[in-house]
Amino acid sequence: MLEVADALAEVLKHARPLETETVALAPAALGHVLAADIAADIDSPPFPKSLRDGYAVRSxxxxxxxxxxxxxxxxxxxxxxxxSVGAxxxxxxxxxxxLPEGADAVVMQEDAQALGDRVRITDAAVKPRQHVYARGTEMRVGAVVLRAGTPIxxxxxxxxxxVGKTAVPVYPFPRVGVVATGDELVEAGTKPxxxxxxxxxxxxxxxxxxxxGGRPRYFGIARDARASARSLIQEGLDASDVLLIAGGxxxxxxxxxxxxxxxxxxxxxxxxxRMKPGKPLLFGTAPAGQLVFGLPGNPVSTFxxxxxxxxxxxxxxxxxxxxxxxxxxLPVAQGLAESNDRPTYRPAKLEYGPDGLSVRPLAWSGAPDLVGLQPADALIVLPAGDTRCDCGANMDVVLLG
Known part of the structure; x- marks a missing residue:
């Protein structure tokens, strides 16, 4: 039985970035990770520009x-x-x-008084470059503006x-197959x-x-018969980069x-x-390189x-x-006293208060309790053995989502 950190290290040892693809700059690209550096093709701004409505002047x-x-x-x-602007x-x-040639500052219209074809400047401290965004301030031609590895x-x-990009190279979202198992299961639209x-x-x-960050595809329920399970699992493997099997x-x-x-x-x-919930986790690799996770049947364990x-x-x-x-x-917003035979990941809720961020354990009855899990945006990590934690004491917290 592996510790959580060792099991995660084993998973990551077999995880490799997928082959890159090119996607159009459209909403579907949101969340993809860039696979190459992106450089500017022009200065930005391409000219010194005014940041205000007003008057371009010589300071x-x-x-x-x-x-x-x-x-x-x-x-x-x-x-x-x-x-140009002269004296x-x-x-x-x-x-x-x-900005026109000769001008080196902009006076806001609130600091000027229009007098027909003249203007009186009421700003008493006009400085060079005032309200002017100089050419190339944001980016210079040839400069890398987004690094490979940047999420879009x-x-x-x-x-x-x-920088004129209408399509970019990215890493694709992994294809993830999902299979549930068990003769006891019916789908949500059926009364059990x-x-x-x-x-x-x-x-x-x-x-x-x-x-x-994956593209899920649900394959259905594999029944507790080897032929049914094998057929559905094989179908999931053939169409996925990662296969998730819940139960069994x-x-x-x-x-x-x-x-x-x-x-x-x-x-x-x-x-x-060695964890709770979630002890019966299985992880392996298929012959074609797919990652396979056998997840516990209890829903909170799966989560x-x-x-x-x-x-x-x-x-x-x-x-x-x-x-x-x-x-x-984070400090806990409520005291804890528990005894666990394994490190335990307890559903919790982040709270923002006058003293900053804290975390509050949720009422939770154990691995089958999805209703208790639903509000959670964090997991408090409780060590094995007897744990007593007073309100305000710091605990390790896993952030969700």
């Missing part, structure tokens, strides 16, 4: 309070100035417009558009007969996968998944992890194992430099 002409200047032109945004002159200018967020869309329960792991894992991985008579995976050539690297092991693998396959999970130390 030296505005040294005396109440200086009056002759207005010789008007420059809207998008119009190239046709004349005692000014140009009416608008935000984003190019909305601001990156703007940067890419600014006595002895049956609805399948919660399938929908939850597809949602976790989508949130975690423990040591019961109907836990057929390990035997079926062995028949399909899967090499096992993790068989159990915790996904966050601790599957999500980090998806991040590496998708090109992220940091796998996670993200762990920080």
């Amino acid at each position: 030296a002409d505005c040294a005396a309070p109440g200086a009056e200047l002759k207005v010789v032109a008007e420059i809207p945004a998008g119009v190239v100035p046709t004349r 005692g002159e000014a140009c009416r200018i608008f935000t984003g417009a190019p 967020n909305p601001a990156a869309f703007g940067v890419l558009a600014n 007969d006595p002895g049956r329960i609805r399948n919660t792991n399938g929908p939850m894992l597809t949602a976790l996968t989508a949130r975690g 991985v423990s040591v019961g008579d109907f836990d057929l998944v390990p035997a079926v995976l062995a028949e399909l050539g899967v090499t096992f690297h993790v068989r159990q992890v 915790v194992c996904f966050e601790l092991f599957v999500r980090p693998a998806l991040r590496i396959l998708g090109g992220h430099a940091e796998a996670g999970p993200r762990t920080i130390r």
